[in-house]
Amino acid sequence: MTIPPPPSEPPTAGMPASDLDSVVVGEWWRKAGPRIPAPGTPVYTPVPLGTGHDQAVQAASTAAAAEAFWAPAGKLFAEQAKTIASSVGETVTQLLTETSAQRDARQQVEYEQLLKQQRARMDAALGAVGETTNEQAERHRIEDILTPGRPAQRDDLVGLVDLLADRLTETPEDRAARRATERELEKQRARAREDQLRAAAGETPAQRDLRHRQQQLADRREAKARARRERLRAARSKAGSSDRAKRVRRWCVLTAISAVGGYSIGLVPLLATGGPAVGALIAAIGWGFDLHIRDKGRLRVSEVRGFGPLLILIVLRLPVASGLAVATGLAPLLPALHLFN
Template identity: 65%
Template sequence: MTTPPPPPGYPPTAGMPTPASEPVAEWWRKDGPRIPAPAPGATVHTPVPIAAGGPAAPASMEAAAQAFWAPVGRILAEQVPHIAEQIGQQVTQLMTETEAQRSAREQVQYEAVRDAQRAVRDAQFAAAGESAAQRAERHRVENVLTPSHRRDDLVGMVDLLAERIGETPDERAARLDAERELDKRRARAREDAERAAAGETPEQRTRRHRQQRLADKRTASTRARRERRRAARTAGPSDRTRRFRRWCVLTAISAIGGCSTGLVTLIAPGGPYVGLLLAAGGWALDLHIRDRGRQRVSEVTRPGPLVLLVLVRIPVASGLAVAAGLDHVLAALSL
């Protein structure tokens, strides 16, 4: 390690003219400062420019900027895909969720914020010396004063009864859907907390949420289809007559198909019991195809599913034709 050079033995203004002899601007412009040469053997400190390099030279501006932005780029490369995925999930959720799902989600978020605030207050009151009984009483008062809390006394029961009596069937269905969604979201929030405590990674949680959304979509589609079928069953007699005629026409087409393929001729020697057995087996397959009978034959309207339904019901129609003794009639038609 080198020692710093000693200071010079003469003042830095040595040799400069005095203001009385010549103006400063004149001697600086003409001759410059007249500093005497150092004494022989004296150590002279020579400044080194920054760009000259050396062991103590600072890095260039490009290297300093690169070293500064390298951690930022690494953090952005790690966080930007996750942030973009979260934003995409939120946008998809806002675009596809129903009113009941949105209210349930907002209720769960509100309860999470309320529980966090209550935990902070509990810690502050515990530090001030609050007992367990006092904390329980404070929680009870807070629950009563909460706008979304229902009173558990006679007044609350009367209000609940009046609300249930006055609601319409649509309001009741919407309320039940909201309660169902709220319970499901609460259960999933608890499941997320438990799995996070067990060591679940964010990627695993995202994949599990995606699978849950797909399952919810399938469940909602099935529920909507069943609701449409239930509404169709409550139709008037004219609609029932139309559906019965449609069922007869489709069954007759399937029976003609069975006669054309030779299935009716094949089972005709067995008699009505063989026909009933074949009809029972075909009917079980037909029910399985039609969601265990939840979808009626008359409800199939699209060309592709209609052709598939006619082909699947060929054993049913052929067995019914043989059991009813219509195999001779179909054979006489020369199909």
């Protein structure tokens, strides 16, 4: 393709002078007049890319530019693909060849090594600022409680498979034992965190020992209450229809005795003046108090044994029985018994 030479005359050449004066021109070169380059002066004319031989040599092709641009990205993708393939291959190999005991042992060793390295770095850092031996021993005790004794559940495919296998093969007894262990471990960790906070607030070792003693006594009482609940639950599971009928009769007899006691002290006539609504309200309030006394309802009325506990139960259930008598309309029957004449 040949480039035409520049024009030798401006575009206004040959026009009348009157027409030149009336033309409104916006370009600067027309306002300043025609500028004809001197002979031999190079003229730079815009040429589209790739239309000349020199430009075609200098400009890179689109394919070459794209290849140069994507070369680093392709290298990075290749490295990531190798890493992912290696990780997947290792996981599949572990699932197919490594047993559960071998995997747990390997993870335990790696975990203990990691903890040992972290503790060594912490000991060196705190020892440099003046930590004593007793303070270090107390810190190690709290760390042992707060730190899990076994590696945490893995978040990869192996961990998911192990978790599903454990849950599918877990019996109700195993589930109860696991939850009890988790609750005990969480309690120990919470108390260890409390020890850290109180020690930072200025608690002395004597105060800490006293608080630990109180916590041990509370734990013993809680263990006794839990054992009693388990015994009652086991007894209920073995009970038949005749036992349930006996429990209903016992509940009715004890409630009637409480209602008679409420009538004897004037509670039933007092509630009767307010009507059934007042009786139902007092019965609901008394029932809530009764549940709280009976370990939030875990101990049934028919399961109370002994003269002393029965007497306390009858006295505490006076509002419940009196409110029920008024709410159900049985209050007029109490004077008919002629127990107080």
